[in-house]
Amino acid sequence: MATxxxxxxxxxxxxxxxxxxxxxxxxxxGVNIVNADNNMGKSKFYxxxxxxxxxxxxxxDIKAFTDANESLVRMASGKAKAExxxxxxxxRVIFSNDNVLYSVEKYALFKHVDGELSHSESQLSxxxxxxxxxxxxxDRNDQQDILNRVFIPLALRNYxxxxxxxxxxxVDLSQKKALSDTIDTLAGISVLKGICxxxxxxxxxxxxxxxxxxxxxxxxxxxxxRDKDKRNRTQQLIENAKTEIExxxxxxxxxKIQKEQLDAYISNSSKRIEIRSQLDQNSISINNEKExxxxxxxxxxxxxxxxxxxxxxxxxxxxxxxFDERREKHIGELAQMNNDNTLVIMLxxxxxxxxxxxxxxxxxxxxxxxxxxxxxxEAWNHIKMILDRPKKISTTRNDFGHFYGALQKTASSYSRxxxxxxxxxxxxxxxxxxxxxxxxxxxxxHDDILxxxxxxxxxxxxxxxxxxxxxxxxxxxxxxxxxxxxxxxSKQSMIVTWTDSLSAxxxxxxxxxxxxxxxxxxxxxIMMKAIDDVIRQTKDxxxxxxxxxxxxxxxxxxxALTKGNQVSGGQLRFVRDHDIVNVSIRDVQxxxxxxxxxxxxxxxxxxIVMAIISSKIGNxxxxxxxxxxxxxxxxxxxxFITNFFDVAPSVFSQSIILIKELYDPNADDYLTSHGRKILxxxxxxxxxxxxxxxxxxxxxxTTGLITSHKCYKY
Amino acid sequence: xxxxxxxxxxxxxxxxxxxxxxxxxxxxxxxxDSQSQRREITVIRSIIEGQLRHTSDDGIFxxxxxxFDL
Numbered sequence: 024m025a026t027x028x029x030x031x032x033x034x035x036x037x038x039x040x041x042x043x044x045x046x047x048x049x050x051x052x053g054v055n056i057v058n059a060d061n062n063m064g065k066s067k068f069y070x071x072x073x074x075x076x077x078x079x080x081x082x083x084d085i086k087a088f089t090d091a092n093e094s095l096v097r098m099a100s101g102k103a104k105a106e107x108x109x110x111x112x113x114x115r116v117i118f119s120n121d122n123v124l125y126s127v128e129k130y131a132l133f134k135h136v137d138g139e140l141s142h143s144e145s146q147l148s149x150x151x152x153x154x155x156x157x158x159x160x161x162d163r164n165d166q167q168d169i170l171n172r173v174f175i176p177l178a179l180r181n182y183x184x185x186x187x188x189x190x191x192x193x194v195d196l197s198q199k200k201a202l203s204d205t206i207d208t209l210a211g212i213s214v215l216k217g218i219c220x221x222x223x224x225x226x227x228x229x230x231x232x233x234x235x236x237x238x239x240x241x242x243x244x245x246x247x248x249r250d251k252d253k254r255n256r257t258q259q260l261i262e263n264a265k266t267e268i269e270x271x272x273x274x275x276x277x278x279k280i281q282k283e284q285l286d287a288y289i290s291n292s293s294k295r296i297e298i299r300s301q302l303d304q305n306s307i308s309i310n311n312e313k314e315x316x317x318x319x320x321x322x323x324x325x326x327x328x329x330x331x332x333x334x335x336x337x338x339x340x341x342x343x344x345x346f347d348e349r350r351e352k353h354i355g356e357l358a359q360m361n362n363d364n365t366l367v368i369m370l371x372x373x374x375x376x377x378x379x380x381x382x383x384x385x386x387x388x389x390x391x392x393x394x395x396x397x398x399x400x401e402a403w404n405h406i407k408m409i410l411d412r413p414k415k416i417s418t419t420r421n422d423f424g425h426f427y428g429a430l431q432k433t434a435s436s437y438s439r440x441x442x443x444x445x446x447x448x449x450x451x452x453x454x455x456x457x458x459x460x461x462x463x464x465x466x467x468x469h470d471d472i473l474x475x476x477x478x479x480x481x482x483x484x485x486x487x488x489x490x491x492x493x494x495x496x497x498x499x500x501x502x503x504x505x506x507x508x509x510x511x512x513s514k515q516s517m518i519v520t521w522t523d524s525l526s527a528x529x530x531x532x533x534x535x536x537x538x539x540x541x542x543x544x545x546x547x548x549i550m551m552k553a554i555d556d557v558i559r560q561t562k563d564x565x566x567x568x569x570x571x572x573x574x575x576x577x578x579x580x581x582x583a584l585t586k587g588n589q590v591s592g593g594q595l596r597f598v599r600d601h602d603i604v605n606v607s608i609r610d611v612q613x614x615x616x617x618x619x620x621x622x623x624x625x626x627x628x629x630x631i632v633m634a635i636i637s638s639k640i641g642n643x644x645x646x647x648x649x650x651x652x653x654x655x656x657x658x659x660x661x662x663f664i665t666n667f668f669d670v671a672p673s674v675f676s677q678s679i680i681l682i683k684e685l686y687d688p689n690a691d692d693y694l695t696s697h698g699r700k701i702l703x704x705x706x707x708x709x710x711x712x713x714x715x716x717x718x719x720x721x722x723x724x725t726t727g728l729i730t731s732h733k734c735y736k737y
Numbered sequence: 738x739x740x741x742x743x744x745x746x747x748x749x750x751x752x753x754x755x756x757x758x759x760x761x762x763x764x765x766x767x768x769x770d771s772q773s774q775r776r777e778i779t780v781i782r783s784i785i786e787g788q789l790r791h792t793s794d795d796g797i798f799x800x801x802x803x804x805f806d807l
Contacts, residue, residue, distance in 0.1 A: 130806075215743055218788045221797060228798055411744065547805045550756075554780055557753045561746050565738075 025676050026120045026174055027052060027646040032299060034113040034130070035103035037067040038719075038728040043115050046730075049737060053672050053711030055679045057732070058686050058698060063717040065732040066683040069653035071114035072184055074098075075129045076170065077144060081186065095131050095142050101727050109134045112142075118649075120173050124152040127174070166331075175648045178208050185652040203631070206569060216564050222551075222558045229551035233544040240541050247535045254528045261521050264514045271507040279505040285497045295490060298476045305469050312462040319455045326451070332440040334448060340441045380410040570599050577634030584626045584633075584669045587662045595627065626663060633674040650675040656684050661697045668701055668710050678712075686716070692735075693718060705736045713737050740773045744769045747781055776804055 032047035033039035039046040048057065070080040079088040080098060091098070095112065103110045113130030133142045135154065149160040149169055160166050175183045182205075207213045234251075241247045327334045329334050329547035331600070375391060381405050383389055389396045477478065574597045581595055583733045636646045650671075655663050664684055669685040670679050685698030693716050704710045720729060738746075743769050747753060748765045757775050759765050767778050787797035 178765070212738070214738060214740075214788060218743065219792060222784050224794055225801065227796055228794075385777075397742075543805060543807060547807060550777060551801075553752070553756050554777060554784075556745060557750045558781070558784070560752055561750050563741075565746055582768055585764055689794065 026118050026649060028649045028676055028679065029117045029119060029124075029330055029680075031068070031071065033068075033071060035100040035107075035110050035115055035133075036071065037098060038064055038100060038730045040102045040729045043113065045678070046716055046732075048732065049734075051463065051711070051713055051737070052677050053713075055677065055703075055713045055715075056685070057679065057715045057717060058683070058694070059208075059679045059681065059717035059730075060683055060686045060688055060693075062728070065653055065683065065717075066186075067613070067730075068681055069184075069186055069651070070731065071116070071129075072651060074114055074145065075116065075127065075147075075182070076180065085246075086482040092145055095133075095145070096140065098131075099140075099142070102729060104133070104140060105727075108132075115529040118174060125174070126150040126152070127170070138617065149300065168319055178213065179612070179646075179648055182208070182646070182651055183648050185650075185655055187523070187654045206566075206573065212566060212569065215565060219558055219562045222555045224425060225552040226548075226555035227546075233417045233541075233548040236544045237537075237541050239534070240538065244535065247532065248533050250528050250535075254525060254532060257528060258524045259519050261525065264518050264521070268511050268514050268518075271511050275507045275511075278500045278507070282497070282500045285493055285500060288310055295476060298472060302469070302472045302476065305465060305472055309462065309465045309469065312458055312465055316455065316458045316462065316550070318391075319451065319458060323451060332437070334444055336437055336441050337444040337448065340438075352443055356392055375409075377410065382408055386713065427499045432718070464564065559717060567599070570597055573597055573634055577631050580670060580674075581627065581630035584630050584663060584666045586666050588602060595630070596682070626659075629667075633670065636674050646675045648676075650678040651681075652678070653681045654683065655680065656682060659684075665701070666699070668704075672711055692716075693733075702735055740771045740789050743785055744782065753777065753781075779804055 028050050030047055030049045032043040034043045034046065036046075037040070048055075057068060058066065066081060066083055073079050073081060074091045075089070077088070079089045080094050081087075081092050082089045082094065082097075096104075099110075099112045111130050112133060113128055115126065115128040115130075117124065119125070127147070129145060129147055131145050132254050133140060135141075145165055149166050150167070151158045151160055152646070160169060171177045171695050207216060234255075238248075238251065241251070290489045297483050323334075326332075379390060383396065384398075384403065387395070387398055387403060389402055389406060394402060396406055471545070475653070574595070577595045577597070656667070659667075661684070664682075685695050685701065686693055687695045701710065704715050705712060707716055713734070716733050716735060717730050718733060720731060742790070744767075748767060750792075751761050754761050754763070754765060757765060757777055766774050767775070769782065774783070783797060783800050786792070787800070791807050792800075
């Protein structure tokens, strides 16, 4: 009863411009690859299915699903909108199931009216072809029935249609019940559970019917009526006790799950205390080292102006000699003085002396330039000003002498220390570097200790107080488990006692004479009860068998999918606790592995799903419906992709994989070497299926983009 | 699992063998698509069919009662 997609085609759907015939992908059993670069129609292809099943499309701009009817204009090909007055936007899929061929089309009609583009709502059309006879399915309910039951059943759709990251949500392993639900759905146990529920209800109704008939018949028999009342009360007591046991079992299951989580914390609590002590010690050392650095840096400022040996003088070793030289020169200049101790005014060479100036004034002629200098004229006044310039200097030689002398005296004591400054700076720098190096080491050690703490189940924020709270929770959980176990044991022994009483009552009741009509109802009730027991037992057997098979299959699949990886992904372990199945990844020492990368986590998810499908009871151990996945390998390397294509055909009857990892825009055939290898394997028949590559004929912006495809293998 | 597979699994049940008087080492020879002379088997098939066809509990119960002339 498998569904096989024969073809998928598009008409003016996003960048799939043109008719269905132009944009048709024919598919087969096995792996069907559509290899395309970004923006070449992978998600658009996937959106066709979203439109068909959910009336939604994924809008990559806002990274969310939107109502397809509101997005129809965006869904229409830009080229169709620009060039055609009337056109159809459509998605068509032709599939077969149980020798019946179905052609399902989702479409909307567009037309330009007065320059405005208008369109119809999305419409669905289904044609059923049986024994070469076409039968259009017009009733909406019948159409939905074909989509939701025949094509890809609703319950399986989450596993059949996957887009990128949604693989992470394939099985929510954080929810303990989720795996059980997945097993129920994929291994087909849901149907069996439903049968179980019905059978239980029917057995109860048969028993009630019998009781009513029997009561009607024995109204006048007080002894029998009394026994019946007793039986009813006892049965009720047993029923109540069973319900209480079930509730207690649920509480134990919940407590055990909590205990399992706390176990990891508890087992490492002493380790965490030790690590925290190391962490505290390390924090103190870090603070000390920071304080040391702060002090060294602060001392540098003081050392620059140090009274004994200021760093400020670094490099001034020769400056004292230069100072001496300048001073000597200055003293020489001072030595040229007049007899009256006035300074000899040093005029520029060739300047006239006092007597020449007096003569020039008297003769009213400038002897420098030969021009007349009439008395009181500007030139005459200038000569007079030069003659009358002040001759006495207000400063005294002793002022400078004292100043320079004092300076030299002070400087001479520094001069001996100046050569030592470089060494001193070097030593301070060494101290500082050492302190910073220590700080770096301490901080790196801090990170290491934090990692150790994390690995031991702690973090920087939780404290020993949390550990104490954990220990307290652990005690509470253990108390709950033991209390409830005692309660169950006590109830069970009560049930045994009541069951004994019930048997005696039943024997007495059986001894009362019954008429044939009532006997029929009793036989009916007994048989319905027996059938209910049979069905329930079968369900439990199948579930157990599935889990056993699951553990084996999942590990084989996980191993096959992670084959060739450098890092070991560990072993998957499944444990059943009543109706809940727990899964974890264990290393060779049975320790739980956490923190595996996204790739590994997705492989785990996929391995589990593949394993569940392969663990189905019955002859057909494959997924009976198409597995359609858009960009499933974004976190995977080539190794995993190869492994997937090796394993997939044995699990999925048909898969359609929209992928970009095998695409090389620079290659003539648009394939990477890995893509060529897979294509060759397909051509050799090692991998069954088809291989398509999407291409863009002309570069254009998104609205004018036209995707076409090349079929490399059919 | 489809109806036939579930039916096949139920037939393996030791309790059912006991109920219909077939030794545990033997198989219950019944076919899902054929009428059975055993009422237990007919009831089981009615329940499976009822679940698969989404028949109401009342409907299934009514069908089974007729097998017992009730």
